[in-house]
Amino acid sequence: MPTDDKATKSERDAAAKAVLDNMARLKAMRLAREAVSPPAPAKKKAATKSGKTSSGKTSSSxxxxxxxxxxxxxxxxxSGGRRT
Structure with a gap:
């Protein structure tokens, strides 16, 4: 039985390493893409003095x-019987 434990541990370690390697690769790709073309700044919604948005509703409503x-x-x- 100890060999099964070692085998499953090595499989689990290999899977975890594969996930970490993939995450590192994707992060490097994202950083390279952002270095070439930085993301556009976030646009702020312009509100009028009355606090209404462009749709005519107030943000609180x-x-x-x-x-x-x-x-x-x-x-x-x-009412449907679902409990959270």
Whole structure:
């Protein structure tokens, strides 16, 4: 039985090394790509003095709508028998 433990450990180590090597390769590729063409700066949404966004809704009403939609969804999940 000890040889099975060694074999599974070496397989696990080889798989972990393969994952780490792949992550390092992908990171190097991403850094090289970003060095050639740096990412564009993030665009900020321009808000008017009244606090409205370009769609005409205030940012607080948008978050309120999302909160209400989430609350409705959670209530529906509870009524359906799903417990979180």
């Amino acid at each position: 948008k978050s309120t709508e999302k909160a209400q939609a989430l609350a409705a969804w959670l209530a529906d999940q509870r």
